[in-house]
Amino acid sequence: MICNLTISADGYSAGLNQTEERPFGDDGGDGWADKLHAWYSESSEENREEIDQILAAKAFIMGRNMFGPVRGEWDRPWIGWWGDNPPYHAPVFVLTHHAREPQPMEGGTTFHFVTDGIESALTRAREAAGDGDVAIMGGATTINQYLAAGLIDELRLHIVPLTLGAGTRLFEGVPPLKLEQVKSHSASLVTHVTYRVLS
Amino acid sequence: MICNLTISADGYSAGLNQTEERPFGDDGGDGWADKLHAWYSESSEENREEIDQILAAKAFIMGRNMFGPVRGEWDRPWIGWWGDNPPYHAPVFVLTHHAREPQPMEGGTTFHFVTDGIESALTRAREAAGDGDVAIMGGATTINQYLAAGLIDELRLHIVPLTLGAGTRLFEGVPPLKLEQVKSHSASLVTHVTYRVLS
Numbered sequence: 523m524i525c526n527l528t529i530s531a532d533g534y535s536a537g538l539n540q541t542e543e544r545p546f547g548d549d550g551g552d553g554w555a556d557k558l559h560a561w562y563s564e565s566s567e568e569n570r571e572e573i574d575q576i577l578a579a580k581a582f583i584m585g586r587n588m589f590g591p592v593r594g595e596w597d598r599p600w601i602g603w604w605g606d607n608p609p610y611h612a613p614v615f616v617l618t619h620h621a622r623e624p625q626p627m628e629g630g631t632t633f634h635f636v637t638d639g640i641e642s643a644l645t646r647a648r649e650a651a652g653d654g655d656v657a658i659m660g661g662a663t664t665i666n667q668y669l670a671a672g673l674i675d676e677l678r679l680h681i682v683p684l685t686l687g688a689g690t691r692l693f694e695g696v697p698p699l700k701l702e703q704v705k706s707h708s709a710s711l712v713t714h715v716t717y718r719v720l721s
Numbered sequence: 722m723i724c725n726l727t728i729s730a731d732g733y734s735a736g737l738n739q740t741e742e743r744p745f746g747d748d749g750g751d752g753w754a755d756k757l758h759a760w761y762s763e764s765s766e767e768n769r770e771e772i773d774q775i776l777a778a779k780a781f782i783m784g785r786n787m788f789g790p791v792r793g794e795w796d797r798p799w800i801g802w803w804g805d806n807p808p809y810h811a812p813v814f815v816l817t818h819h820a821r822e823p824q825p826m827e828g829g830t831t832f833h834f835v836t837d838g839i840e841s842a843l844t845r846a847r848e849a850a851g852d853g854d855v856a857i858m859g860g861a862t863t864i865n866q867y868l869a870a871g872l873i874d875e876l877r878l879h880i881v882p883l884t885l886g887a888g889t890r891l892f893e894g895v896p897p898l899k900l901e902q903v904k905s906h907s908a909s910l911v912t913h914v915t916y917r918v919l920s
């Protein structure tokens with residue numbers, strides 16, 4: 523299974539204190555959200571291959587915090603950060619401890635809320651994807667669980683130039699991994715590195 | 722000032738439990754020391770530019786743990802890991818809390834032991850380097866102090882494919898940094914990324 527993540531040079535995928543106004547958390551004053559978005563903006567021809575790969579999957583998995591800022595009970599309406607027609611155009615399985623009915627959107631995206639763990643989410647995503655790929659989108663809390671369980675084959679990191687110093691960190695609490703560097707592509711705003719996870 | 726460091730994909734420059742037998746500490750069983758050394762082996766034409774840059778400096782700074790495995794008092798002879806003729810061919814300033822006489826070596830290297838802190842080491846290294854560059858060699862404990870003090874202009878990271886999960890980590894405890902990606906070069910065993918530290 524493939525996993526994409528944009529990280530700071532010190533390995534964080536989100537700063538502390540995520541809110542609706544600052545979905546990626548504190549940024550140390552250096553435009554973390556801007557840098558994070560810049561490399562995959564629509565106009566970014568330089569990074570076209572990486573962008574196309576991310577959205578080519580036929581089912582997606584994400585953590586509840588990536589889906590939105592609501593914590594605890596679903597006590598207010600929230601349909602994700604992406605408007606009425608999200609860019610996934612496929613089923614998205616959202617890990618959470620708080621059950622919720624599926625949320626269909628325009629353009630083929632449906633958000634399904636999975637309360638029985640990462641393996642269940644993966645099974646359901648694989649079924650939904652058929653012959654297509656499943657992509658784990660993040661955040662790091664979700665990815666680290668899949669890494670620790672040995673369920674990720676390929677890790678595509680997009681390293682942006684700044685450090686956050688604190689937040690949710692990729693690889694935190696994950697036992698040592700053997701990796702093979704499959705590809706590495708230097709763009710102007712970001713360095714892309716693809717690892718195969720060997721064990 | 723320039724700083725080179727080889728790090729794992731999760732940002733460590735050394736594993737836990739450094740010993741004389743395992744100068745880079747625990748490696749999670751995946752040949753961390755081998756991977757670390759592989760990219761700058763003499764025969765590595767692919768990485769020639771990065772290797773030449775490291776050794777071009779006219780004075781070097783390192784921490785006492787990079788210099789060797791002796792801790793506490795200097796209670797046994799130790800002249801570094803690099804044999805009688807170390808690859809520096811210039812003064813090397815070793816940060817430590819334990820005073821020791823300078824240690825001259827063949828080929829122009831002299832190890833000086835600096836007990837009055839990072840700024841003193843830098844002043845002495847700058848004097849020794851004259852018009853040449855000063856290079857901070859590591860480990861991460863030393864580099865993080867210089868980063869936190871705003872004394873590093875350029876950070877050249879060499880990212881090798883494995884994770885360590887624990888050890889001494891670059892950027893640990895360093896406040897958020899604004900970086901500019903100056904260059905990034907993908908070799909087969911390693912990804913080199915050069916950052917300018919903006920603040």
Ligand SMILES: NC(=O)c1ccc[n+]([C@@H]2O[C@H](COP(=O)([O-])OP(=O)(O)OC[C@H]3O[C@@H](n4cnc5c(N)ncnc54)[C@H](OP(=O)(O)O)[C@@H]3O)[C@@H](O)[C@H]2O)c1
Nearest residue numbers: 528535536545546585586587588618619660661662663664
């Ligand atoms: N840099 C990037 O490329 C990138 C990518 C994705 C996201 N992000 C950012 O990362 C942040 C979110 O990441 P995160 O690491 O904080 O969280 P996350 O992985 O998105 O979500 C974690 C939450 O998902 C639920 N969850 C996770 N595993 C579960 C399990 N096994 N069983 C049941 N529920 C589970 C829990 O929510 P409940 O217990 O509350 O239900 C948990 O608190 C956001 O700021 C987002 O914008 C960045």
Ligand SMILES: NC(=O)c1ccc[n+]([C@@H]2O[C@H](COP(=O)([O-])OP(=O)(O)OC[C@H]3O[C@@H](n4cnc5c(N)ncnc54)[C@H](OP(=O)(O)O)[C@@H]3O)[C@@H](O)[C@H]2O)c1
Nearest residue numbers: 727734735744745784785786787817818859860861862863
């Ligand atoms: N990956 C790489 O490229 C790379 C590069 C270099 C080193 N390494 C590895 O990293 C490890 C060493 O790194 P490290 O981070 O553990 O330690 P380090 O930075 O090499 O050395 C730390 C030690 O230096 C002394 N020191 C540091 N700052 C000082 C200050 N301001 N004043 C006085 N003394 C000071 C202290 O020793 P005392 O208090 O005992 O005197 C301290 O414990 C080794 O395993 C080495 O092989 C890897």
